[in-house]
Each structure stands twice: as C-alpha cells, then as structure tokens.
Amino acid sequence: MQSPITPVPRLVTMSVSTGAVPTATTTLSAIEQSKRLAAYTAVDKHILPEHKVIGIGSGSTVPYVVERIVAQGRELNKDRVFIPTGFQSKELIVMSDLNLGDVDQFPTIDVTIDGADEVDLDLNCIKGGGACHLREKVLAEAANTFIVVADYRKNAEYLGTNFTPGVPIEVVPFAYAQVLRKLHDVLGSPNATLRMAKAKAGPVVTDNSNFVIDAPFPREIMMDPSTILAKIKMLTGVVEVGLFCNMAQAAYFGNEDGSVTVKRKVESKVVEESILPS
Numbered sequence: 001m002q003s004p005i006t007p008v009p010r011l012v013t014m015s016v017s018t019g020a021v022p023t024a025t026t027t028l029s030a031i032e033q034s035k036r037l038a039a040y041t042a043v044d045k046h047i048l049p050e051h052k053v054i055g056i057g058s059g060s061t062v063p064y065v066v067e068r069i070v071a072q073g074r075e076l077n078k079d080r081v082f083i084p085t086g087f088q089s090k091e092l093i094v095m096s097d098l099n100l101g102d103v104d105q106f107p108t109i110d111v112t113i114d115g116a117d118e119v120d121l122d123l124n125c126i127k128g129g130g131a132c133h134l135r136e137k138v139l140a141e142a143a144n145t146f147i148v149v150a151d152y153r154k155n156a157e158y159l160g161t162n163f164t165p166g167v168p169i170e171v172v173p174f175a176y177a178q179v180l181r182k183l184h185d186v187l188g189s190p191n192a193t194l195r196m197a198k199a200k201a202g203p204v205v206t207d208n209s210n211f212v213i214d215a216p217f218p219r220e221i222m223m224d225p226s227t228i229l230a231k232i233k234m235l236t237g238v239v240e241v242g243l244f245c246n247m248a249q250a251a252y253f254g255n256e257d258g259s260v261t262v263k264r265k266v267e268s269k270v271v272e273e274s275i276l277p278s
C-alpha cells in the first residue's frame with residue numbers, strides 16, 4: 001500500500017520535509033546527492049512494514065535504495081526477501097546481509113524499486129543503460145507496485161531528450177546483425193549500433209548471455225514509445241526492449257535544491273508534486 005500524498009493536477013510546492021536529507025553530504029556530488037534523495041524518499045513512502053517481497057533494480061541509484069532499506073532495521077528486514085534484477089543487485093543484497101530470493105520462488109512482488117535512464121511525462125521509461133532491462137522488466141511486471149528513482153537529469157518531457165544513446169535492445173547473438181539491419185532500414189533508426197564493452201574486446205554481454213543494441217529514434221517516434229516498443233519486440237531475435245511503457249506507478253526525482261519531484265499515476269493520469277527539503 002502506498003502512503004498517502006495529496007494528488008494535485010500540476011506542480012505545486014508543499015511544506016513537507018523529505019526527512020531524507022542526511023546531514024553529512026559533503027563527500028557526494030550534487031548528482032549523487034540527488035540520486036540518494038530520490039531513493040531515500042521513495043523507500044520511505046513505499047517500502048512499508050507489511051511489504052515482505054521486494055524487487056531491487058540495477059544501476060547507480062539503487063545502492064541508495066538498499067542503504068535506506070537496511071536503515072529500516074534488522075527486525076523489519078529479517079522476514080523480508082529481496083529479489084535482484086541482475087548480478088549487481090544480487091551482490092548488493094548479499095553484501096547488505098538481506099535475504100536473497102528469486103522471482104521463480106516469489107512470482108508476485110510487493111514493491112520493486114529501480115532506476116531509469118529517462119522518464120517522460122506519462123511515466124514511460126528508457127531503461128537498460130546498464131544492460132539489465134530484461135530482468136528489470138520481469139521484476140517490474142511481477143510487482144504490485146513499480147517505483148522509479150532517479151536524479152533530476154532523467155526527468156524529461158519526451159524520451160530521448162537527455163538520454164541520447166538510444167533505446168537499449170537485448171538480442172540473441174545469432175540474430176544481432178539481422179536485427180540491426182531491420183532497425184536501420186525498416187524501423188527508422190539508421191544509427192543503431194551494437195553496444196561494445198569498455199574493458200573487454202568485443203560486445204557487451206548481458207547477464208543472460210545476450211548482446212545489446214542501442215537504437216536512437218527521432219523525436220516523432222519517441223513521442224509514442226508504446227508503438228515503437230511493439231514494433232521492435234516483433235523483430236525475431238529481440239529478447240527485450242528497454243522501453244517500460246505504462247509500468248511505473250510513480251517516479252521520484254531528486255533535485256539539486258534538495259527537493260524531490262514526484263510524478264505518480266492517479267486514475268491513469270500523472271500528477272506531479274514537489275516535496276521541499278526540511
């Protein structure tokens with residue numbers, strides 16, 4: 001169950017303390033502080049004592065999610081199980097001494113919290129900058145509540161505004177050249193490329209032993225992410241697309257001024273509000 005926040009039609013400021021701004025902030029950059037603020041606020045609002053099965057996403061914002069969950073205390077966490085979206089979050093769970101589970105044991109998750117590469121006005125997201133979007137989508141779908149946390153740079157009107165590498169597409173290695181050709185010639189992404197590894201010769205290989213293609217699309221296509229998602233997904237060899245459409249119930253964005261912008265679905269509309277720093 002989500003804790004109540006008064007819905008308002010557009011951005012308003014509310015005299016509500018985030019209660020999440022730690023006192024020792026000097027060692028973190030503004031962006032890291034924003035990630036932490038978003039993560040702490042989202043955990044405080046959505047990870048409640050009754051939640052026993054919790055999905056943990058991937059990326060650089062998620063460690064702050066886990067940090068805040070750990071801070072809820074051993075007593076609350078001892079009866080919970082945490083489901084990871086990949087190698088990184090599995091390590092986080094284990095290193096934090098939380099109970100590790102798998103989605104095949106717990107196909108229904110109370111709440112999944114995850115990062116995002118960009119989020120649009122309708123809470124559609126690009127995900128997969130860390131090549132984890134297949135498992136992330138499984139845990140987002142399995143969750144009764146799917147919450148996104150990010151810094152202010154990810155809060156955009158349209159997908160592809162600030163996050164420019166393109167839509168991450170996980171493909172089976174055998175099919176990558178054929179999928180690339182279709183993206184170039186048929187689906188309107190002439191600059192789609194196979195993602196190459198940084199400290200390894202050759203392509204990035206996902207936790208599922210697949211490759212990733214990054215496919216940038218023009219604005220007119222990204223304004224309707226559900227349509228391009230369906231078209232990409234139909235290509236033979238595509239395992240999953242890093243477009244999460246109509247999945248997130250809320251997104252929390254930490255801002256540089258210490259406020260948090262919250263966008264959330266209320267009766268299929270997105271309402272936005274701001275939580276001021278204390």
Ligand SMILES: O=C[C@H](O)[C@H](O)[C@H](O)COP(=O)(O)O
Binds near residue numbers: 059115130
């Ligand atoms: O594959 C990676 C995931 O989708 C991440 O959640 C996404 O890239 C956002 O990561 P970060 O929190 O590092 O911006």
